[in-house]
Every structure is written in C-alpha cells, then in structure tokens.
Amino acid sequence: MLTLANDLSRPLPMVRTGAVPAKEEEAAEIQTLPVKIDIRGLSIFYGKFRAIAEVTMAIPAHQVTAIIGPSGCGKSTLLRALNRMTDLTPGAHAEGDVILDGENILGPGVDVVPIRQRVGMVFQRPNPFPKSIYDNVAYGPRLYGVRKRVELDGIVERSLKQAALWDEVKDKLQQSGMALSGGQQQRLCIARALAVEPSVILMDEPASALDPIATLKIEDLMQQLKSEYTMVIVTHNMQQAARVADYTAFLMIDGERAGRLIEYGPTSRIFTKPEKKETEDYVTGRFG
Amino acid sequence: MTRTALDERLCQLVAEVLTLGSMVEQSAKDSVAALRHHDTAWARKIEARDQLINTHRFTIERGCLALIATQQPMAHDLRILAAVLEVITDIERMGDYIKGIAHIIPQLHPEPLPRHLPDRLDSMAEHGNSMLHRALTAFAAGDEQAARAIPAEDDLVDELYGEVYHELAEGLTAHPESVDHYTRLFWVAHNLERFADRVSNICERTIFTATGEIMEFSTSGGD
Numbered sequence: 001m002l003t004l005a006n007d008l009s010r011p012l013p014m015v016r017t018g019a020v021p022a023k024e025e026e027a028a029e030i031q032t033l034p035v036k037i038d039i040r041g042l043s044i045f046y047g048k049f050r051a052i053a054e055v056t057m058a059i060p061a062h063q064v065t066a067i068i069g070p071s072g073c074g075k076s077t078l079l080r081a082l083n084r085m086t087d088l089t090p091g092a093h094a095e096g097d098v099i100l101d102g103e104n105i106l107g108p109g110v111d112v113v114p115i116r117q118r119v120g121m122v123f124q125r126p127n128p129f130p131k132s133i134y135d136n137v138a139y140g141p142r143l144y145g146v147r148k149r150v151e152l153d154g155i156v157e158r159s160l161k162q163a164a165l166w167d168e169v170k171d172k173l174q175q176s177g178m179a180l181s182g183g184q185q186q187r188l189c190i191a192r193a194l195a196v197e198p199s200v201i202l203m204d205e206p207a208s209a210l211d212p213i214a215t216l217k218i219e220d221l222m223q224q225l226k227s228e229y230t231m232v233i234v235t236h237n238m239q240q241a242a243r244v245a246d247y248t249a250f251l252m253i254d255g256e257r258a259g260r261l262i263e264y265g266p267t268s269r270i271f272t273k274p275e276k277k278e279t280e281d282y283v284t285g286r287f288g
Numbered sequence: 289m290t291r292t293a294l295d296e297r298l299c300q301l302v303a304e305v306l307t308l309g310s311m312v313e314q315s316a317k318d319s320v321a322a323l324r325h326h327d328t329a330w331a332r333k334i335e336a337r338d339q340l341i342n343t344h345r346f347t348i349e350r351g352c353l354a355l356i357a358t359q360q361p362m363a364h365d366l367r368i369l370a371a372v373l374e375v376i377t378d379i380e381r382m383g384d385y386i387k388g389i390a391h392i393i394p395q396l397h398p399e400p401l402p403r404h405l406p407d408r409l410d411s412m413a414e415h416g417n418s419m420l421h422r423a424l425t426a427f428a429a430g431d432e433q434a435a436r437a438i439p440a441e442d443d444l445v446d447e448l449y450g451e452v453y454h455e456l457a458e459g460l461t462a463h464p465e466s467v468d469h470y471t472r473l474f475w476v477a478h479n480l481e482r483f484a485d486r487v488s489n490i491c492e493r494t495i496f497t498a499t500g501e502i503m504e505f506s507t508s509g510g511d
Binding site: 284286 | 361366
C-alpha cells in the first residue's frame with residue numbers, strides 16, 4: 001500500500017501545500033499513516049463556476065477525517081468527488097487527481113461502478129428504499145450478482161451488526177425499512193452501504209436530521225467502523241467534528257467563491273491551536 | 289459573527305484573576321510588615337484572608353467550567369480558559385506561601401530580628417509582588433513578550449534569598465540556643481523565594497494562551 005513515508009518520489013502530501021501545516025511533530029505523526037485517498041490539486045467545476053479550487057490533501061486510512069467550513073464552501077462537492085458522485089450533476093467536471101489506493105479515479109476510462117462499490121456514501125437524510133429491512137441491505141449485493149440466499153443472509157446479518165442495528169431489527173427483517181425511527185433508518189443506510197464491502201465510507205451530514213441520542217449512536221458507530229473502513233465526514237457541527245474526527249480539514253470560499261482548503265491537520269490541533277486566522281475565527285464561532 | 293456572551297464572560301474571568309492576584313499581593317506586603325513589627329494580630333488577619341483567596345479561586349474555577357460546558361470554547365478562547373485554571377492554582381498556592389509566613393509570625397521570639405533581615409525580606413516580597421503584578425498584567429493583555437522577559441527577574445529574588453540565608457546561618461551559629469527561631473525565619477525566606485518562582489508558571493501560561501506553545505522556564509528550584 002502507498003504510504004506517505006515510503007513514497008519518496010514526491011514531496012510529502014501533508015506538507016507540500018501552503019494549506020497544510022508543516023509542524024514537524026505533526027508531519028512525523030501523519031507520515032506513519034498509510035494514505036487511502038490522495039487528493040492532488042483537485043478543482044471541481046459546475047459549468048464555468050469553480051466550486052472547489054486546487055485542493056490537495058491526503059486522507060489517511062482507518063481514520064475519521066472531517067471536512068468543515070461555512071455553508072457553500074464546497075464541503076459536499078469535495079466529498080462527492082471522492083466517489084465521482086459529482087459526475088451526476090450535469091455540466092460538472094473535475095481537474096486534478098483523486099488517487100484511491102494508488103489509482104486515479106478521475107483518470108480516463110475509469111468505470112465508476114466499482115469505484116462506488118469501493119467508496120460508499122451515506123446522506124444527510126436517511127433514505128431507505130421502500131422495501132423490507134432485509135431487502136434494503138441485500139440490494140447492493142444482489143446488484144453485484146449475489147444470489148444464494150444463505151450468502152445474502154450472512155451479508156445482511158454482518159452488515160446490520162456492523163451498523164449496530166442487528167439487535168433492534170433481527171426479529172423484523174421483513175418489515176419495511178421506512179417504519180424504523182430516523183436514527184435506525186440512518187443506521188440501515190449505513191448497513192446498506194457496508195453490505196457491498198466498500199473500503200471507504202463517505203458521510204454527508206449523517207446526523208443533522210437526527211436527535212441527540214441518535215446522533216451519538218451514529219458517532220459511536222463511526223469510531224467502531226474506522227478499524228475496518230476509512231471514514232470521511234462532512235459536518236456543519238463543529239463539536240461533532242471535534243468528537244469524532246482524527247483529522248479535520250477546514251474549507252472556505254475565496255474571492256471568486258471557490259472553496260479552498262485553508263488548513264488540515266489533527267483535530268485536536270485544529271480546535272486548540274489552529275495555524276490560520278480564518279480557521280481560528282471559524283472554530284471560535286466568530287465567523288461563518 | 290460575534291460571540292458577545294462568551295467574550296464578556298472571558299473578560300470578566302480575566303478581571304477576576306487580576307483581583308485574586310491583588311488579594312495575594314496585599315497579603316504578601318502585609319506579611320513582611322507584620323513580621324517586622326511582630327504583629328501577631330495582623331498575622332492572624334492575613335491567615336484568615338487566605339480563606340477569601342481560596343473562595344475567590346473556586347468562584348473563578350466554577351466560572352471557567354460553566355463557560356466550557358455552555359459555550360463550547362475553541363482555539364484561543366479554550367486556551368484562555370485552560371490558562372486561567374492553571375494561573376488561579378498558582379496564585380492560590382502563592383497565597384498559601386504567604387499564609388505560611390503569617391502562621392510563623394506568632395511562633396517567633398519577640399526579640400530583635402537580625403539587622404538586615406526585615407529590609408531584605410521586604411525587598412524579596414516587593415520584587416515578588418512586582419513580578420506577580422506585571423505577569424498578571426501581561427496575562428490579561430496576552431503580552432507574550434513581557435511574559436518571556438519577567439521570569440529572568442527571579443534571579444534577583446534568589447540573590448536576596450542567598451543574602452538572607454547567610455545572615456541567618458551566621459545568626460544561628462552565634463545563637464545555637466535559638467535554633468527554632470532561626471529555622472522559622474529560614475522558612476519565611478524560603479516561602480518568599482518560592483512565591484517569586486511561581487510567577488514563571490503564570491508567564492508560561494501567557495505564552496501558551498498567545499501562541500499555543502506549552503513550554504517551561506528553567507528555574508533555580510524545584511517544587
């Protein structure tokens with residue numbers, strides 16, 4: 001696997017851009033982590049409008065990385081670029097590289113279907129299909145050709161257990177997923193994403209429609225899942241980023257309304273000792 | 289966007305830290321005067337005042353915890369609160385050193401003190417107080433430069449302590465029968481020396497608040 005430490009052919013991703021702090025101890029800590037997604041000079045355009053500009057950051061494997069910033073700064077656009085969901089917006093195109101496990105997913109001729117299998121997505125509002133709990137989770141595996149009932153049973157159970165929902169639904173798997181509470185529906189959507197065995201889970205404001213208890217369950221779940229998956233979360237809620245994320249990236253729009261990466265580093269530092277004034281103003285609530 | 293409520297409360301807390309510091313300054317000044325005049329009633333008042341200092345410190349601590357719990361301070365705001373919690377501990381401890389002096393005064397013999405001792409103890413308290421006062425002013429202003437300069441002045445207090453030590457050692461050699469009396473006077477000087485040492489901690493916290501850097505000045509004595 002590509003690591004920041006052994007890839008000496010290029011400057012260290014965490015220190016090569018002005019947006020990224022070059023603190024020695026921090027760089028040393030990050031260098032030991034394998035890179036899951038290496039974003040290099042990424043810009044996303046909607047028509048002529050550049051929504052994010054020249055973002056360069058390395059997302060470490062098996063960590064939770066949060067993307068924070070004011071409304072309209074391009075957080076969700078950046079997140080969606082990581083599994084090419086941005087392709088679904090007419091007129092959108094990308095420049096730069098998004099290198100997933102060493103492969104540039106923005107490269108020519110790349111098939112997006114296996115990418116979206118490897119990089120799952122959970123949205124702001126729980127969006128279970130109007131199907132049974134079982135069929136919601138089995139949907140993806142069936143799409144990828146799993147037909148044997150016993151195999152599907154195993155996938156459904158494993159996914160629901162990983163999403164911390166199994167105990168609550170194991171006796172009613174044939175009931176509609178729509179009948180679950182909001183928090184349960186969101187965990188069902190996480191189970192659905194896990195069922196196709198991705199290695200990265202993207203979450204776009206996954207708890208913003210949930211009550212505080214359901215929110216804490218989702219946050220606990222993120223901590224549990226990171227041992228097996230790389231997690232990237234977009235959140236408006238700075239306290240949530242502070243609670244769940246190992247690394248935090250702060251985005252803000254520039255004079256041309258394009259989102260730029262202002263600062264990126266360990267969450268504890270971003271919230272106690274940010275390097276940039278813009279980050280300080282945002283995390284202390286004096287801007288945004 | 290502004291955070292008026294948080295900003296106001298932070299200012300109030302820092303102002304309360306200055307008040308706490310001035311209470312300790314007054315006690316330090318009084319303690320060496322009470323010692324010079326062997327005024328045991330005054331000494332008891334100083335000892336009693338320590339309770340007020342402790343109470344005020346806890347009030348500030350509760351204020352910090354309430355702000356952390358209710359306002360979710362981050363970055364510089366969080367560093368101020370973390371620093372206030374540390375600084376009030378140091379100030380309260382400085383108050384304890386002075387209380388220790390006040391406690392010793394009634395135990396001293398009502399006989400003339402060694403010739404230079406009262407003036408030297410006055411100077412130690414005065415320098416310590418001056419350092420404390422300026423350290424807290426720098427803390428309130430977030431003046432990193434002043435905070436980096438003040439701890440070096442501790443050398444002067446250490447020098448005075450050396451002079452007091454030698455004077456007391458000579459006195460003890462000449463009057464071995466007054467060993468208790470001299471030992472207690474050693475403690476007075478020791479407490480004033482430690483009092484000044486603590487100022488460095490406050491300066492360290494000012495630097496932390498301003499820059500985020502957690503550092504330690506090397507001091508002559510340990511704690």
